[in-house]
Amino acid sequence: MVGGNAIRGTRIGAGPSGESERGExxxxxxxxxxxxxxxxxxxxxxxxxxxxxxxxxxxxxxxxxRDREHPPAAPRTEPYKSHLAYVKERRSDADGEAILAEALERLRRRREG
Structure with a gap:
């Protein structure tokens, strides 16, 4: 091998190895x-x-x-919810029907006028 490297196998800048030089x-x-x-x-x-x-x-x-017989329970992860799922949590079907009817009535009035 031509041009061998004297520090082969160590990092450049690595300090001395061994506990005696590093401290306890x-x-x-x-x-x-x-x-x-x-x-x-x-x-x-x-x-x-x-x-x-x-x-x-x-x-x-x-x-x-640390208790082998009673390990902590796995964290509960909430599944992804769409915007519609959050709206359905806040409003009942009757509320949704009333809002839809009101919006349709406004559209009909706007088309007539």
Whole structure:
């Protein structure tokens, strides 16, 4: 091989490798979380960090809790609603008929006049 590179296999600007040059790692602890699908995830936290009650499962995305027997329920997602669906929630069929009749009457008067 012509023109070999002396730093082959390392990044340019990479510092020394090894814990002795980087300093000691902070003490850590692993906490288990279980999702509704039974997946276990074990993220590690610093010993002095506040441990969250829920952690998202990296496999399925559902929230995971620390109680294996009672994991948190999956969040309820609302399906997409059209504008008409929202209008039908606010108005009854009788209201709709009355509004339609009023609009048709205005159109008829405008055509006659």
């Amino acid at each position: 790692a902070a003490p850590r602890r692993r906490i288990s979380y279980w999702c509704a699908n039974g997946h276990e995830s074990r993220p590690s936290f610093s010993m002095d960090a506040e441990i969250p009650e829920e952690w998202d499962c990296p496999r399925c995305g559902l929230p995971g809790g």
